[in-house]
Amino acid sequence: KTLFETQNDAKSCKIFDKFNVKKSLTEIKSWISKNKTQIFDKKKIGIVELSNSENIDDFLLNLGKLETDIKISIINLMPVGTSYEYLMKNMPQKRLENEYLALTKLDLCDLSILEIAAFVELNHKCMFFSGVPSSDEGLYFAKVEQTVDHIVQIIENRMV
Structure with missing residues:
Protein backbone atom coordinates (compact mmCIF):
# COMPACT_ATOMS: atom_id res chain seq x y z
CA LYS A 1 0.00 0.00 0.00
CA THR A 2 1.15 3.52 -0.70
CA LEU A 3 1.26 6.20 2.01
CA PHE A 4 -1.70 7.89 0.31
CA GLU A 5 -3.80 4.71 0.43
CA THR A 6 -2.85 4.05 4.05
CA GLN A 7 -3.68 7.55 5.27
CA ASN A 8 -6.95 7.78 3.36
CA ASP A 9 -8.08 4.17 3.79
CA ALA A 10 -8.51 4.02 0.02
CA LYS A 11 -8.22 0.66 -1.67
CA SER A 12 -7.37 1.95 -5.12
CA CYS A 13 -6.73 5.10 -7.06
CA LYS A 14 -7.57 5.58 -10.76
CA ILE A 15 -5.64 8.26 -12.62
CA PHE A 16 -7.22 9.75 -15.74
CA ASP A 17 -4.49 11.43 -17.78
CA LYS A 18 -4.03 12.73 -21.34
CA PHE A 19 -7.00 15.03 -20.86
CA ASN A 20 -9.60 15.30 -23.59
CA VAL A 21 -12.94 16.68 -22.36
CA LYS A 22 -15.30 14.32 -24.22
CA LYS A 23 -13.11 11.21 -23.93
CA SER A 24 -12.31 11.86 -20.27
CA LEU A 25 -15.94 12.51 -19.30
CA THR A 26 -17.03 9.29 -21.02
CA GLU A 27 -14.26 7.33 -19.31
CA ILE A 28 -15.01 8.93 -15.92
CA LYS A 29 -18.76 8.31 -16.28
CA LEU A 50 -5.36 18.55 -16.44
CA SER A 51 -2.46 20.30 -18.11
CA ASN A 52 -4.44 23.43 -18.95
CA SER A 53 -6.58 25.14 -16.31
CA GLU A 54 -8.54 27.08 -18.95
CA ASN A 55 -10.84 24.08 -19.51
CA ILE A 56 -11.51 23.44 -15.83
CA ASP A 57 -14.79 25.37 -15.49
CA ASP A 58 -16.51 23.49 -18.33
CA PHE A 59 -15.01 20.22 -17.15
CA LEU A 60 -16.27 20.69 -13.56
CA LEU A 61 -19.72 21.70 -14.80
CA ASN A 62 -19.96 18.59 -16.98
CA LEU A 63 -18.53 16.37 -14.25
CA GLY A 64 -21.10 17.72 -11.79
CA LYS A 65 -23.85 16.73 -14.22
CA LEU A 66 -22.57 13.14 -14.26
CA GLU A 67 -22.92 12.64 -10.52
CA THR A 68 -24.06 15.36 -8.13
CA ILE A 75 -5.16 20.40 -6.63
CA ASN A 76 -2.91 22.85 -8.45
CA LEU A 77 0.77 21.87 -8.60
CA MET A 78 3.42 24.58 -8.19
CA PRO A 79 7.16 23.97 -7.96
CA VAL A 80 8.90 26.07 -5.31
CA GLY A 81 11.63 28.54 -6.20
CA THR A 82 9.46 31.15 -7.93
CA SER A 83 9.71 34.84 -7.07
CA TYR A 84 7.01 36.73 -5.20
CA GLU A 85 6.61 39.14 -8.11
CA TYR A 86 6.14 36.33 -10.64
CA LEU A 87 3.54 34.62 -8.46
CA MET A 88 1.57 37.82 -7.86
CA LYS A 89 1.59 38.63 -11.57
CA ASN A 90 0.92 35.18 -13.06
CA MET A 91 -0.85 33.03 -10.50
CA ASP A 110 14.03 26.12 -0.87
CA LEU A 111 10.60 27.57 -0.23
CA SER A 112 10.94 31.25 0.61
CA ILE A 113 8.86 33.28 3.03
CA LEU A 114 8.02 35.60 0.12
CA GLU A 115 6.54 32.66 -1.80
CA ILE A 116 4.44 31.73 1.22
CA ALA A 117 3.35 35.38 1.52
CA ALA A 118 2.25 35.37 -2.14
CA PHE A 119 0.25 32.17 -1.63
CA VAL A 120 -1.41 33.68 1.45
CA GLU A 121 -2.21 36.92 -0.40
CA LEU A 122 -3.67 34.91 -3.29
CA ASN A 123 -5.84 33.03 -0.77
CA HIS A 124 -4.43 29.56 -1.54
CA LYS A 125 -4.52 26.58 0.79
CA CYS A 126 -1.18 24.79 0.63
CA MET A 127 -0.14 21.15 0.87
CA PHE A 128 3.50 20.08 0.91
CA PHE A 129 4.75 17.03 -1.01
CA SER A 130 8.22 15.69 -0.39
CA GLY A 131 8.20 12.68 -2.71
CA VAL A 132 9.15 10.43 0.20
CA PRO A 133 6.96 7.30 0.46
CA SER A 134 6.78 7.14 4.27
CA SER A 135 5.21 9.59 6.67
CA ASP A 136 8.15 9.66 9.11
CA GLU A 137 10.79 10.82 6.61
CA GLY A 138 11.35 13.97 4.59
CA LEU A 139 9.60 17.11 5.66
CA TYR A 140 9.26 18.52 9.14
CA PHE A 141 5.56 18.41 9.88
CA ALA A 142 5.16 21.64 11.87
CA LYS A 143 2.26 22.19 14.20
CA VAL A 144 -0.35 24.54 12.76
CA GLU A 145 0.14 27.03 15.61
CA GLN A 146 3.89 27.25 14.93
CA THR A 147 3.34 27.86 11.24
CA VAL A 148 0.63 30.47 11.85
CA ASP A 149 2.77 32.33 14.42
CA HIS A 150 5.74 32.36 12.06
CA ILE A 151 3.76 33.62 9.05
CA VAL A 152 1.95 36.27 11.12
CA GLN A 153 5.28 37.50 12.48
CA ILE A 154 6.76 37.77 8.97
CA ILE A 155 3.71 39.62 7.64
CA GLU A 156 3.69 42.02 10.60
CA ASN A 157 7.40 42.73 10.06
CA ARG A 158 6.76 43.47 6.36
CA MET A 159 3.99 45.92 7.23
CA VAL A 160 6.15 47.98 9.63
Whole structure:
Protein backbone atom coordinates (compact mmCIF):
# COMPACT_ATOMS: atom_id res chain seq x y z
CA LYS A 1 0.00 0.00 0.00
CA THR A 2 1.15 3.52 -0.70
CA LEU A 3 1.26 6.20 2.01
CA PHE A 4 -1.70 7.89 0.31
CA GLU A 5 -3.80 4.71 0.43
CA THR A 6 -2.85 4.05 4.05
CA GLN A 7 -3.68 7.55 5.27
CA ASN A 8 -6.95 7.78 3.36
CA ASP A 9 -8.08 4.17 3.79
CA ALA A 10 -8.51 4.02 0.02
CA LYS A 11 -8.22 0.66 -1.67
CA SER A 12 -7.37 1.95 -5.12
CA CYS A 13 -6.73 5.10 -7.06
CA LYS A 14 -7.57 5.58 -10.76
CA ILE A 15 -5.64 8.26 -12.62
CA PHE A 16 -7.22 9.75 -15.74
CA ASP A 17 -4.49 11.43 -17.78
CA LYS A 18 -4.03 12.73 -21.34
CA PHE A 19 -7.00 15.03 -20.86
CA ASN A 20 -9.60 15.30 -23.59
CA VAL A 21 -12.94 16.68 -22.36
CA LYS A 22 -15.30 14.32 -24.22
CA LYS A 23 -13.11 11.21 -23.93
CA SER A 24 -12.31 11.86 -20.27
CA LEU A 25 -15.94 12.51 -19.30
CA THR A 26 -17.03 9.29 -21.02
CA GLU A 27 -14.26 7.33 -19.31
CA ILE A 28 -15.01 8.93 -15.92
CA LYS A 29 -18.76 8.31 -16.28
CA SER A 30 -18.10 4.64 -17.01
CA TRP A 31 -15.68 4.36 -14.07
CA ILE A 32 -18.16 6.06 -11.70
CA SER A 33 -21.04 3.80 -12.73
CA LYS A 34 -18.89 0.66 -12.27
CA ASN A 35 -17.49 1.79 -8.90
CA LYS A 36 -20.25 3.93 -7.38
CA THR A 37 -20.58 2.00 -4.11
CA GLN A 38 -16.83 1.85 -3.51
CA ILE A 39 -16.44 5.55 -4.36
CA PHE A 40 -19.07 6.58 -1.82
CA ASP A 41 -17.55 4.19 0.74
CA LYS A 42 -14.22 6.00 0.12
CA LYS A 43 -12.54 2.82 -1.07
CA LYS A 44 -11.82 4.20 -4.55
CA ILE A 45 -10.76 7.64 -5.69
CA GLY A 46 -10.19 9.10 -9.13
CA ILE A 47 -7.63 11.70 -10.16
CA VAL A 48 -8.07 13.68 -13.37
CA GLU A 49 -4.85 15.23 -14.63
CA LEU A 50 -5.36 18.55 -16.44
CA SER A 51 -2.46 20.30 -18.11
CA ASN A 52 -4.44 23.43 -18.95
CA SER A 53 -6.58 25.14 -16.31
CA GLU A 54 -8.54 27.08 -18.95
CA ASN A 55 -10.84 24.08 -19.51
CA ILE A 56 -11.51 23.44 -15.83
CA ASP A 57 -14.79 25.37 -15.49
CA ASP A 58 -16.51 23.49 -18.33
CA PHE A 59 -15.01 20.22 -17.15
CA LEU A 60 -16.27 20.69 -13.56
CA LEU A 61 -19.72 21.70 -14.80
CA ASN A 62 -19.96 18.59 -16.98
CA LEU A 63 -18.53 16.37 -14.25
CA GLY A 64 -21.10 17.72 -11.79
CA LYS A 65 -23.85 16.73 -14.22
CA LEU A 66 -22.57 13.14 -14.26
CA GLU A 67 -22.92 12.64 -10.52
CA THR A 68 -24.06 15.36 -8.13
CA ASP A 69 -23.09 13.51 -4.93
CA ILE A 70 -19.46 12.95 -5.85
CA LYS A 71 -16.84 15.01 -3.99
CA ILE A 72 -14.46 16.97 -6.19
CA SER A 73 -11.26 18.75 -5.15
CA ILE A 74 -8.88 20.72 -7.34
CA ILE A 75 -5.16 20.40 -6.63
CA ASN A 76 -2.91 22.85 -8.45
CA LEU A 77 0.77 21.87 -8.60
CA MET A 78 3.42 24.58 -8.19
CA PRO A 79 7.16 23.97 -7.96
CA VAL A 80 8.90 26.07 -5.31
CA GLY A 81 11.63 28.54 -6.20
CA THR A 82 9.46 31.15 -7.93
CA SER A 83 9.71 34.84 -7.07
CA TYR A 84 7.01 36.73 -5.20
CA GLU A 85 6.61 39.14 -8.11
CA TYR A 86 6.14 36.33 -10.64
CA LEU A 87 3.54 34.62 -8.46
CA MET A 88 1.57 37.82 -7.86
CA LYS A 89 1.59 38.63 -11.57
CA ASN A 90 0.92 35.18 -13.06
CA MET A 91 -0.85 33.03 -10.50
CA PRO A 92 -4.64 33.38 -10.26
CA GLN A 93 -6.40 33.80 -6.94
CA LYS A 94 -8.04 30.74 -5.45
CA ARG A 95 -11.59 30.63 -6.82
CA LEU A 96 -13.19 27.60 -5.24
CA GLU A 97 -13.47 26.34 -1.66
CA ASN A 98 -12.27 22.88 -2.69
CA GLU A 99 -9.17 24.19 -4.50
CA TYR A 100 -5.73 23.46 -3.06
CA LEU A 101 -2.14 24.27 -3.92
CA ALA A 102 0.43 21.46 -3.76
CA LEU A 103 4.02 22.70 -3.58
CA THR A 104 6.47 20.40 -5.32
CA LYS A 105 10.25 20.15 -5.84
CA LEU A 106 10.85 20.84 -2.13
CA ASP A 107 13.78 18.44 -2.27
CA LEU A 108 15.44 20.52 -5.02
CA CYS A 109 14.78 24.11 -4.01
CA ASP A 110 14.03 26.12 -0.87
CA LEU A 111 10.60 27.57 -0.23
CA SER A 112 10.94 31.25 0.61
CA ILE A 113 8.86 33.28 3.03
CA LEU A 114 8.02 35.60 0.12
CA GLU A 115 6.54 32.66 -1.80
CA ILE A 116 4.44 31.73 1.22
CA ALA A 117 3.35 35.38 1.52
CA ALA A 118 2.25 35.37 -2.14
CA PHE A 119 0.25 32.17 -1.63
CA VAL A 120 -1.41 33.68 1.45
CA GLU A 121 -2.21 36.92 -0.40
CA LEU A 122 -3.67 34.91 -3.29
CA ASN A 123 -5.84 33.03 -0.77
CA HIS A 124 -4.43 29.56 -1.54
CA LYS A 125 -4.52 26.58 0.79
CA CYS A 126 -1.18 24.79 0.63
CA MET A 127 -0.14 21.15 0.87
CA PHE A 128 3.50 20.08 0.91
CA PHE A 129 4.75 17.03 -1.01
CA SER A 130 8.22 15.69 -0.39
CA GLY A 131 8.20 12.68 -2.71
CA VAL A 132 9.15 10.43 0.20
CA PRO A 133 6.96 7.30 0.46
CA SER A 134 6.78 7.14 4.27
CA SER A 135 5.21 9.59 6.67
CA ASP A 136 8.15 9.66 9.11
CA GLU A 137 10.79 10.82 6.61
CA GLY A 138 11.35 13.97 4.59
CA LEU A 139 9.60 17.11 5.66
CA TYR A 140 9.26 18.52 9.14
CA PHE A 141 5.56 18.41 9.88
CA ALA A 142 5.16 21.64 11.87
CA LYS A 143 2.26 22.19 14.20
CA VAL A 144 -0.35 24.54 12.76
CA GLU A 145 0.14 27.03 15.61
CA GLN A 146 3.89 27.25 14.93
CA THR A 147 3.34 27.86 11.24
CA VAL A 148 0.63 30.47 11.85
CA ASP A 149 2.77 32.33 14.42
CA HIS A 150 5.74 32.36 12.06
CA ILE A 151 3.76 33.62 9.05
CA VAL A 152 1.95 36.27 11.12
CA GLN A 153 5.28 37.50 12.48
CA ILE A 154 6.76 37.77 8.97
CA ILE A 155 3.71 39.62 7.64
CA GLU A 156 3.69 42.02 10.60
CA ASN A 157 7.40 42.73 10.06
CA ARG A 158 6.76 43.47 6.36
CA MET A 159 3.99 45.92 7.23
CA VAL A 160 6.15 47.98 9.63
